[in-house]
Amino acid sequence: MSDKPKNTQADQEQEQEPQEPQELQATPALQATPTGPRPEAIRFFGTTWLNHDGNYPARRATVTAGSLVALVILGLVLRLAYEGLQLAAVGGFVSILVVIMFATCSALAFGHTWGSFTKRPDPARQSSLRGLLTIGFLGSLTAYFLRSLKEAPGESLHREEYTTARQQYDRRTAKRTRNPAKRRRT
Numbered sequence: 001m002s003d004k005p006k007n008t009q010a011d012q013e014q015e016q017e018p019q020e021p022q023e024l025q026a027t028p029a030l031q032a033t034p035t036g037p038r039p040e041a042i043r044f045f046g047t048t049w050l051n052h053d054g055n056y057p058a059r060r061a062t063v064t065a066g067s068l069v070a071l072v073i074l075g076l077v078l079r080l081a082y083e084g085l086q087l088a089a090v091g092g093f094v095s096i097l098v099v100i101m102f103a104t105c106s107a108l109a110f111g112h113t114w115g116s117f118t119k120r121p122d123p124a125r126q127s128s129l130r131g132l133l134t135i136g137f138l139g140s141l142t143a144y145f146l147r148s149l150k151e152a153p154g155e156s157l158h159r160e161e162y163t164t165a166r167q168q169y170d171r172r173t174a175k176r177t178r179n180p181a182k183r184r185r186t
Contacts, residue, residue, distance in 0.1 A: 036173075037165035045152045050162070060148060067145040074137060078102065102135065109136025113143035117154050 039047045044063050048054035085095055112121070112129060133140055147153040 036169040037162060039162045040158050042152050042154050042158060045155075049152045049155045049158065056152075060152060063152070064145060064148040067141055067148060071138065071141040071145055074141065078138065102138070105132050105136030106139035106142075107136070108139065109133045110139030110143045113140040114147070117143075117147050118157055120157065 039050045041047050042049055045056070045059055046054070048056045048059065082095070082098065085098060108129075109132060112133065115121070144153055
């Protein structure tokens with residue numbers, strides 16, 4: 001054993017060299033909040049869709065693979081449920097109705113989800129279609145998977161809205177070239 005006393009946490013903190021205040025503070029240019037409109041975050045992507053930075057390609061690949069895996073797993077669960085109906089011997093009519101119901105709801109959910117990537121859905125209509133979208137989960141997942149092959153789902157809508165807001169902001173804040181009080185009256 002050594003004769004040196006063990007260092008306590010307080011002693012260790014004192015031994016560390018104090019950092020200069022300039023190193024702790026960021027430069028004023030970095031602290032300034034950005035002016036103008038801010039991009040809206042997209043689920044799983046945040047605001048990386050704007051400049052395709054922050055592991056955007058990896059996020060897109062993960063979302064694409066994840067939606068495909070979920071689509072396959074939920075398709076298998078749906079098949080298991082259908083086989084349960086056949087084992088229960090509910091009859092051909094009920095089995096056909098279930099297949100038609102899921103096919104119709106999936107097609108409608110696909111169309112609604114695909115359309116929501118290019119146009120903001122009406123909140124009242126969205127809440128009234130909640131049950132249909134829940135039953136047609138395969139259609140929604142298919143739309144999400146197919147759209148994620150091209151871009152982050154909803155990216156074009158958000159990009160269009162952000163570009164419009166940015167242009168409006170730039171127009172509003174553009175400096176005048178002349179003094180309007182000195183304008184000639186004819």
